Amino acid sequence: MKDSLFIRAAFSQPTERPPVWMMRQAGRFMKEYWDIKNKYSFLEMCKTPEIAADVTMLPVDLLGIDAAILFSDILVTAEAMGGELSFTQGVGPKFANPVRNESDIDALQTDVADKLQYVADAIQVIQQRLNGAIPLIGFAGAPFTVLSYLIEGGSSKDFKLTKLFLNNQPELAHKLLKKIADVTVTYLNMQIKAGVNALQLFDSWALALSWDDYSEFSHQYNAGIIAQLDRKDIPVISFCKGSSVFAPLMAEAKPDVISVDWNADLKQIKNNLPKGIAVQGNLDPFILYADKAVIKKKILHLFERMRGEEGFIFNLGHGIMPDIPFDNVKYAIDVVKEFRY
Incomplete structure (x- = not known):
């Protein structure tokens, strides 16, 4: 896989065009997904592997992307823990x-690798099907994001309960984060052993945090996870x-790639990062609702902005929404694949 477009870009090596994959690329915008989901x-x-x-x-079959990503969910670790x-x-x-309290945290288990074996089994089946054509990305939810779901009991608009927990009971928050981080290291290393070619750490709700809180309750745990991965030849993406x-x-x-949301100028972010860290992104997914001429114009504008930059993977600033037209997603990928530096 070292010669794949995606792996080369992730390791900041030259590529003839940006590789493309999209977060939530196997999902609800596809009729074929619903054919399976309805059963x-x-x-x-x-x-079920x-x-x-x-x-x-x-x-892989319908869009022709340059990397596959394991179909799973960021919350499988939290479920395995209890x-x-x-x-x-x-x-x-x-x-x-x-x-809600310390006894709830104490009840969560950390020796849960056996409960997540189905993910390793799925990776092996997927790699048989891919047969070396393109890389497979594995992933996990970052500790803060997983903590927020455990505390809120689900999704949240304002993360009020989470922030109260961090502010009023920081010691308990760290106790919970440490448990999640330990499970995440084991889980990601299990994915590497099972055969993934890259990893992404999803900290989907980090934007809820202030700079200081991100540093204390998110960053240090993400850094600890990345430091403990068996990552030889396996690029790690931080999102x-x-x-x-x-x-x-x-x-x-020290990830290999930082995946950037659509609020930033990607070139400016890249130029301010240490040499050797690639960037991934950062098209606003809402652009994929627009006319095809607009989609093409926006993608090519981003590519011209990034011309001459080594280490660039094209992706969205976040995932594909369920009602984006499939044809628009396919068109966007075709535009990327036709481009040459």
């Missing part, structure tokens, strides 16, 4: 037993909503 629950899809492989392969997780259509993830603000701190964790 199984979301967790059944994640936990053959089905997870089927979904992972959809954008979170009673369910997914409801239109509502999202819910934990029936949210964390958060808020990367346009937190990129200097994210760089201190």
Whole structure:
């Protein structure tokens, strides 16, 4: 995989064009996804290796992307630890037993590798299907983001309970973060052993935090995880909503790639990062609702801005929304693949 466009870009080596993959590329904007989803629950899809492989392969077969990403969820670690997780259509993830106190934290287990074996099994099935054509990206949720779901009991607009927990009970917050971080290291190393070619750490809700709180409750744990990965030849991507603000701190964790949200000027971020850290992004996903001429213009503008920069992976600033037209996503990928520096 060292010669793949994606791996070369992730390691800041020259490429003839930017590689392309998209967060949530195997998802609800595809009719074929719903053909599978209508037969199984979301967790059944994640936990059945053959089905997870089927979904992972959809954008490979239908979109022609340059890297596949494992079909799973950032909350499988929290569920393995003892979170009673369910997914409801239109509502999202819910934990029936949210964390409220120290005894709730003590009840969470950390020796959970066996409970996550289905992910390693899925990786092996997917790699058989990919047969070396393109790299496979594995991933995990970052400790702060997973903590926020455990405390809120699900998604949140304002993270009020989470912030109260961090402010009023910081020692307990650190106790919980440490547990999640330990599980995450084991989980990601298990994915490497199973055969992934790259990893992404998703800190989806870091933008809820102030600079100081991000440093204390997110960054130090992400840095600790990255430092403990068996990452020889395996590029590590660090993503958060808020990367346009937190990129200097994210760089201190020594990832190979920082995935940037759409608020920032990507070239400016890249030029302010240490040499050898690539960038990924950062098209506003809402552009994919627009006319095709607009989509092409915006992508080519980004490419001209990044011309001459080694270490650039094209992606969105966040994931594809469910109602974006499939044809627009396919068109965007075709525009990228036709481009040459």
